[in-house]
């Protein structure tokens with residue numbers, strides 16, 4: 204099915220400054236994404252309708268997902284360690300996606316995080332707007348990015364943090380460090396290699412809230428993209444809706460109680476010199492139920508150079524991406540380019556252009 208394939212040539216929707224013109228085409232529509240109004244609206248504003256080649260397939264087949272028992276890995280039994288490393292290596296070379304069970308994060312803490320999230324998103328829009336994310340910044344409340352983008356708007360509201368949700372962030376940070384140990388081993392590097400790299404980090408926690416949509420076949424909760432960040436640890440609720448692109452088609456990812464969905468992002472792909480793939484994924488919505496997900500994005504320290512491990516650059520696998528910092532890639536996705544499935548390639552080109560421009564200026 205054509206509409207199940209990712210778009211090959213991307214027409215970038217450059218971030219725009221807040222503009223009412225973007226939504227004025229539908230004069231009678233609200234200027235903001237008010238979930239309480241739009242959830243029951245069957246006439247979907249055109250800004251939320253995705254082009255045919257990117258429209259979702261709602262009945263995508265389920266993906267058989269490689270699963271890592273983190274508890275067994277941490278016990279250090281050599282057989283369990285080499286098995287986990289093998290599974291992760293295969294998954295990350297193929298699609299950059301795996302599940303983690305037995306991760307030690309208390310289920311009560313996850314439930315509490317979802318409850319706080321319910322409380323925030325059920326507030327009136329005017330209240331939520333008090334925490335509004337400013338243009339160019341990556342923290343705060345964003346209702347569907349109305350203002351930031353003018354088309355292919357996602358059917359969601361988000362709240363992103365750096366320091367709040369402290370306890371939850373700490374728990375995810377611990378899990379992400381353990382996974383970094385495993386990823387290092389799986390690449391034949393020292394277990395401490397990526398743990399040290401990410402020990403200090405500028406990570407982001409994001410709450411995604413997807414209201415019901417009367418025409419889910421026209422819209423997308425989150426459009427197709429790879430995460431520009433390094434490693435994402437996602438907890439989706441029981442509704443389901445996450446889809447991953449593997450074996451040339453979209454697959455749905457079933458909710459597995461207590462499991463974390465883990466995916467590689469662009470920055471980690473660059474750290475492995477392209478050996479591990481950043482995972483192409485998206486989220487679909489449905490007519491009946493609100494869907495929620497909590498994403499912990501592990502990111503390097505803002506100014507730390509992102510350069511591949513020496514052993515991963517070889518004659519057969521020469522350098523793929525320029526050195527960069529997470530600060531520069533974050534700025535690129537917030538001010539110049541809407542993250543999609545080609546962010547890393549577009550960013551690499553941009554970095555090289557900037558470097559050659561700088562060389563021209565004496």
Ligand SMILES: C=C1C[C@]23C[C@@]1(O)CC[C@H]2[C@]1(C)CCC[C@@](C)(C(=O)O)[C@H]1[C@@H]3C(=O)O
Pocket residue numbers: 341348357407409425426427428429430431432500533536537541542543
């Ligand atoms: C650095 C980031 C940009 C986005 C959030 C994130 O922390 C990681 C993923 C990015 C995103 C989810 C990819 C799809 C498009 C996007 C605009 C969204 O739909 O939310 C992206 C986020 C963004 O705010 O730019």
Ligand SMILES: O=C(O)CCC(=O)C(=O)O
Pocket residue numbers: 409411425430437439444445484485486495496498
């Ligand atoms: O909600 C989801 O399942 C996916 C969200 C996502 O991909 C993101 O926030 O980057």
Ligand SMILES: [Fe+2]
Pocket residue numbers: 428429430435484
């Ligand atoms: Fe994502």
